[in-house]
Each structure stands twice: as C-alpha cells, then as structure tokens.
Amino acid sequence: MGPEKLQTSSALEAGTTGAATTPRKKTSEFREVFKYLLRNRGAVIGLIIIGFFIIASLAAPLLATHSATSTSLANRLQPASGAHWLGTDELGRDLYSRMLYGGRISLNIGIISVLIGALLGVPIGAISGYYGGKLDIITQRFIDIMIAFPGILLAIVVVTVLGVGVQNVMIATGIASVPIYARLVRGSVLSIKEQSYVTAARAAGLRDGTIIFKHVLPNCLAPLIVQSTFQIATSILWAAGLGFLGLGAQAPTPEWGAILSNGRAYIRTAHHLTTFPGLAILFMVLGFNLVGDGLRDALDPKTR
Amino acid sequence: MNATLPVLSVRNLKKHFPIRTGVFSRVTGHVKAVDGVSFEIFPGETFALVGESGCGKSTTGRIILRLQNATDGSVHFNQEDVYAASFQRLRLLRKEMQIVFQDPYSALNPRLTVGSAIREILQVHGLASGAEARERAEDVLIRCGLERYHADRYPHEFSGGQRQRVVIARALALDPRFIVADEPISALDVSIQSQIINLLEDLQDSFDLTYLFISHDLSVVRHVADRVGVMYLGKLVEVGDKAEFYREPLHPYSQSLLSAIPVSDPAIKKKRIILKGDVPSPANPPAGCPFHTRCPHVMEVCRTVVPELKATAEGRHVACHLVHPPA
Numbered sequence: 262m263g264p265e266k267l268q269t270s271s272a273l274e275a276g277t278t279g280a281a282t283t284p285r286k287k288t289s290e291f292r293e294v295f296k297y298l299l300r301n302r303g304a305v306i307g308l309i310i311i312g313f314f315i316i317a318s319l320a321a322p323l324l325a326t327h328s329a330t331s332t333s334l335a336n337r338l339q340p341a342s343g344a345h346w347l348g349t350d351e352l353g354r355d356l357y358s359r360m361l362y363g364g365r366i367s368l369n370i371g372i373i374s375v376l377i378g379a380l381l382g383v384p385i386g387a388i389s390g391y392y393g394g395k396l397d398i399i400t401q402r403f404i405d406i407m408i409a410f411p412g413i414l415l416a417i418v419v420v421t422v423l424g425v426g427v428q429n430v431m432i433a434t435g436i437a438s439v440p441i442y443a444r445l446v447r448g449s450v451l452s453i454k455e456q457s458y459v460t461a462a463r464a465a466g467l468r469d470g471t472i473i474f475k476h477v478l479p480n481c482l483a484p485l486i487v488q489s490t491f492q493i494a495t496s497i498l499w500a501a502g503l504g505f506l507g508l509g510a511q512a513p514t515p516e517w518g519a520i521l522s523n524g525r526a527y528i529r530t531a532h533h534l535t536t537f538p539g540l541a542i543l544f545m546v547l548g549f550n551l552v553g554d555g556l557r558d559a560l561d562p563k564t565r
Numbered sequence: 566m567n568a569t570l571p572v573l574s575v576r577n578l579k580k581h582f583p584i585r586t587g588v589f590s591r592v593t594g595h596v597k598a599v600d601g602v603s604f605e606i607f608p609g610e611t612f613a614l615v616g617e618s619g620c621g622k623s624t625t626g627r628i629i630l631r632l633q634n635a636t637d638g639s640v641h642f643n644q645e646d647v648y649a650a651s652f653q654r655l656r657l658l659r660k661e662m663q664i665v666f667q668d669p670y671s672a673l674n675p676r677l678t679v680g681s682a683i684r685e686i687l688q689v690h691g692l693a694s695g696a697e698a699r700e701r702a703e704d705v706l707i708r709c710g711l712e713r714y715h716a717d718r719y720p721h722e723f724s725g726g727q728r729q730r731v732v733i734a735r736a737l738a739l740d741p742r743f744i745v746a747d748e749p750i751s752a753l754d755v756s757i758q759s760q761i762i763n764l765l766e767d768l769q770d771s772f773d774l775t776y777l778f779i780s781h782d783l784s785v786v787r788h789v790a791d792r793v794g795v796m797y798l799g800k801l802v803e804v805g806d807k808a809e810f811y812r813e814p815l816h817p818y819s820q821s822l823l824s825a826i827p828v829s830d831p832a833i834k835k836k837r838i839i840l841k842g843d844v845p846s847p848a849n850p851p852a853g854c855p856f857h858t859r860c861p862h863v864m865e866v867c868r869t870v871v872p873e874l875k876a877t878a879e880g881r882h883v884a885c886h887l888v889h890p891p892a
Contacts, residue, residue, distance in 0.1 A: 457672035460632055461735065464664045465686040466656035475685070479676045562676060562719040 297559040304555020310548030318364035327355035329362040330513040338531040348533040350523065356533065360541060363515035370431050370500045371493035377435025379489060382442025387473050390450030407440040413502050420508045430509045434496040445488055449481035483557045490553035494546035517542055570644065571605035572743050572775045573629065578602045578638035580624050584848060596848045598624045600799035611776040613790035615783060619844060621799040622779045626745040630662055631655060660690055663736035667748035669728035673720035679731045680716025683738045690739060702738065709734040710764060726757035733764065737772065745777045750785065762789060783826050787811055795819045798855040799847055801874055804882040815883040817860050854886065866891050
C-alpha cells in the first residue's frame with residue numbers, strides 16, 4: 262500500500278507539471294496498465310511463472326528427453342533419476358517429457374475454456390441484470406437449472422453430446438462455467454446500474470450498448486478477473502476429471518489432470534506421479550492468480 | 566413573466582410503484598410516490614421543489630426527464646410532449662434537459678477520466694469529436710471553475726465540491742436549456758455549498774438556464790429560487806412566488822416548515838410549530854387531505870375531502886380547506 266500511495270502522488274505531480282496548453286501526448290491505455298502491472302511485485306512473479314510454463318510447452322520438443330508416449334515396461338514407476346528427471350509412470354513413460362507436452366494441452370484447456378465461459382456468460386449476465394424484468398427472470402431460472410448440476414456433470418453432458426476429444430473438453434468446460442459468469446456479472450451489474458453515473462449516461466442520451474460496455478462492465482471487472490483466475494484452475498481439474506472418465510484427452514495423450522488422476526492409484530508407491538503434476542497445476546494457478554490480482558489493481562484508476 | 570410560454574409544463578403527474586408480495590409477485594398495493602402534481606416553469610426562472618425526504622420530489626425530477634416512466638399525467642417541454650417522443654426524439658430532447666445529482670461520488674464513472682466522460686456525450690450527440698471535443702470539454706470544465714488539466718484526472722482525484730463541478734460541467738456540455746438540480750448541494754460540506762450555489766447562479770445568467778431546483782433546505786431555496794412548490798406525500802400543497810411564500814406561507818405544512826428554519830439572531834424568539842407524528846406511508850395515504858393527520862388546524866371536512874390546488878384571490882396556489890373553505 263505504501264509505495265502505491267507514493268506512486269499516486271507522483272503521478273499527480275506529473276499531471277500538474279504536464280498541464281501545458283498544448284495537448285499532452287497520451288500514452289495508450291494498454292501501455293499505462295502494463296506499466297503499473299510491472300510495478301506490482303506479485304504480478305511480475307505471476308508473469309514469470311506463466312511465461313515459464315508457456316515457454317516450456319512451446320519448446321517441449323526441444324526440452325523433452327524422451328518421447329511423451331512411448332512405453333517401456335522395464336522402467337515402470339521409477340523415481341526421479343538422471344535418466345528420468347521426474348521419474349516414470351506405470352507404463353514406463355518419462356514423466357518430465359509427458360509434463361512438457363501435457364502443459365500445452367492443460368494451458369490451452371485452462372485459457373480457452375475460461376474465454377468461452379466469459380465470452381458467453383458475461384453478456385448473458387450483463388443483459389439479464391441490466392434490463393431486468395421478465396427477461397431476467399427467465400434467464401436466471403435457466404441459469405439456476407445449470408447451476409443445480411455440478412460443473413463437472415454439466416461438462417460430462419456437453420462432452421457426451423459433442424463427442425470425446427480435447428477440443429470438445431475445452432468447449433464443455435467453457436460451457437459449464439457459463440452460469441458462474443452469468444450469475445457473477447448479473448450481481449455486479451445489478452448494483453452498478455443503480456449508480457447515478459449510469460442514470461447520467463442515460464440522461465445524456467447514450468445507447469444501452471454503450472452504457473453497458475463503457476459504464477457498467479468496466480466496473481464489474483474486479484470480481485470477473487478474480488473469478489477467471491480461479492476458473493482456469495477449475496477448468497484444468499474438470500478436464501482432468503473428464504479425462505479420468507475417458508471423455509477427455511485420450512489415453513496416450515499427456516495432460517496434467519489425466520496424469521494426476523492416473524497416478525492416484527500409485528500414490529503410496531510412486532508419489533512423484535501425483536506430486537509433480539499437482540505442483541505444476543498449483544504453480545500455474547498461482548501464476549494466473551498473481552497476474553489477475555495485479556491486473557485488477559492496474560485496471561482500477563483508484564489503486565494505480 | 567407569465568406572458569411567455571412555459572419551458573416545462575407538468576400536468577397531473579403520477580408515479581405509483583407497485584408493491585409486490587408473495588411467491589408470484591402479486592401486486593398488493595402501490596406506493597404513491599408522486600400523486601397528481603402539476604406546475605409550470607418559465608424561461609430563466611428557478612422553480613424550487615421542497616419537502617421532506619420521501620415526499621416524491623426527486624421522483625418528480627426523474628420522471629420529468631423520463632429517466633423513469635410516469636404512471637399517468639403529462640410532461641411538456643417547450644410545448645412538446647416528452648412522453649409521446651420516440652426514442653430518437655427523446656435523445657434530442659435530453660440534449661436540452663439535463664440533471665445534476667445529489668451525490669457527486671456516485672455520479673461519476675470511476676473508470677473514466679472526467680474529460681473522456683464529457684467528450685463521450687459530445688460525440689454521442691455528434692456535437693464535436695477529436696481535438697474539438699477535447700477543447701470543448703476543457704472549456705466547459707473551466708466554465709465550472711476547474712482547470713484545463715483536470716480533464717485528464719479520474720474522479721477519485723477530486724474533492725466533493727470539485728466533483729460536483731464536474732457533474733455540473735457534464736450536464737452543461739450539451740448546452741441544455743433546462744436543468745433538474747436534484748439536491749445538488751446536500752451531500753457537500755457547508756463551506757462548499759455556497760460555492761456550488763454561486764456557480765449554479767452564474768451559469769444560469771451566462772447560459773440562460775432554467776432550473777428545477779429540488780431541495781429540502783429552505784434557507785438555500787430562499788436564496789436561489791424564484792418560485793417555490795411545497796410537496797407533501799406526493800402532492801403539491803402550495804406553489805407561490807418566493808417573496809410571498811417566505812413572507813406569509815398559506816398552507817399549515819409550509820408554515821411549520823418555515824418555522825423550523827434557524828434564525829441567526831438568538832434575540833429573535835420565534836414560535837416553532839412542531840408537527841406531531843410521522844409522515845403517513847405513501848402506500849396507504851390518509852383519506853381527505855394528506856396532511857390532516859398532523860395538521861394543527863384540522864377540521865372535519867379535511868378527513869374526507871381532498872383539497873385541490875387552487876388559486877387564491879392574490880394569485881397564489883394552495884391546497885387547503887382553510888384557505889379555500891369548501892362550499
């Protein structure tokens with residue numbers, strides 16, 4: 262809090278001294294936000310973590326020491342060693358290499374399903390909350406029904422309809438998170454639409470769409486970002502659950518959740534099969550969380 | 566003054582909010598927030614609407630601008646029916662009619678610089694864009710006593726009084742003719758209140774504005790208003806010229822309100838009229854005169870017959886059986 266306060270006041274002074282009659286060169290909003298993000302230590306650590314995972318998955322073919330799928334029953338369930346850095350699984354596959362390739366799938370699942378969920382859920386919630394009335398009642402009863410199912414069950418239904426496969430898992434987990442977004446955004450919109458600045462925008466003759474996108478939704482951002490960082494983790498775990506049920510990534514395809522689920526059977530004899538994928542998921546979620554927190558502050562003019 | 570046409574003419578305006586109860590949200594009654602209000606505002610004048618909280622004065626302001634829809638009645642702005650206007654037409658009308666809010670803290674979007682908030686409404690109405698919009702936004706801020714560089718500031722960087730200046734600047738940006746000032750100073754420190762009042766008065770002179778000034782502060786109203794309307798339980802009980810109203814209020818409710826204004830000279834002993842009881846619920850207003858439950862001069866007729874707002878011989882308007890004895 263302390264250093265942030267100082268930043269604010271120095272920004273104020275900068276504003277005052279820069280108050281010339283000539284229009285000042287405005288730095289773009291994006292650069293401004295990024296600048297503040299980089300001043301936040303937590304966010305920087307988060308960016309490093311996410312960057313590490315992204316580079317590792319992109320460079321998987323270069324970094325992998327073994328094939329991700331070839332089995333070697335002679336070397337099954339070996340602990341970490343010089344030959345197998347993170348040990349091997351129940352079929353003798355190199356865990357290190359599998360996790361590198363698995364990161365590609367898990368990162369994709371986490372990010373894409375959150376994008377799908379947010380892109381569908383946010384407009385539904387915003388429209389439902391902003392317009393209210395019968396539209397709101399009907400939408401929210403529908404959302405109630407979706408929320409009544411556990412997310413994983415909903416995802417199973419969607420995968421069953423769409424068919425098995427990693428892509429469909431992303432869509433399914435995305436759809437399963439739609440009601441969460443819709444409900445969250447609706448709640449925020451309900452309180453924000455009562456603010457006088459929304460009334461003022463209407464009095465000024467702004468269109469509903471402009472009001473929703475420029476005045477209402479930006480003020481719902483904080484809970485949305487926090488929810489999204491958690492939802493990345495939830496999606497990865499849902500995807501793992503689907504994989505476990507044979508509905509997600511199919512057998513030889515490495516995916517963190519699936520590796521974790523498979524390793525569960527050997528937790529007493531070969532704990533590395535659950536420890537390493539578990540740590541990977543943990544750190545990825547931590548990374549997104551830190552960045553999310555930093556982003557929330559950087560996007561809020563009050564805290565930056 | 567009455568020879569000119571009114572800027573705003575409100576006829577029998579009503580706003581009833583339904584009370585819904587039970588699982589099926591059945592309407593079991595109505596809160597009669599505004600219940601048959603009529604008045605006219607003439608060019609260049611300040612019409613003050615006074616009354617205690619909950620009497621419907623703010624709701625009246627909002628339904629005049631059609632920010633909420635009226636249940637019944639009509640609003641004419643420059644002889645044009647606001648409630649008959651199409652969506653497109655209403656946008657144009659809103660250029661002419663603006664609102665200043667009570668709470669300057671919630672009246673500004675915390676994520677927009679005040680300059681961009683003002684530019685946005687200029688652009689929406691096609692009045693200016695780009696550098697020109699920037700120029701106009703800064704001009705209007707300067708007109709309201711702020712500085713050019715304030716355009717790049719966010720609302721949280723301003724004090725309450727400055728924020729209210731921004732809110733006023735935003736309302737002025739569209740160059741309106743008529744402004745609803747909904748308790749514009751009651752959320753501000755006393756030391757700032759007079760500054761904002763003076764600003765509103767200066768702007769009225771230089772932009773030829775007409776105000777509907779909503780307030781519960783009778784000493785402020787005495788300073789700014791040309792005419793005063795007193796509301797009680799969703800109804801206008803007295804409308805009159807400021808000087809006459811303050812000299813001799815006719816309605817018992819107005820009399821009690823005026824007796825409550827503190828006097829700066831302690832030597833002056835004033836008779837306070839203290840009303841008994843509370844304001845009745847607007848969901849279940851009393852029969853007859855709405856004020857009869859608390860009126861010190863209550864008569865039998867007050868309990869059954871609703872007094873109408875009628876002109877007296879001197880041309881003042883009051884809704885009271887004492888002034889207009891029923892036939």
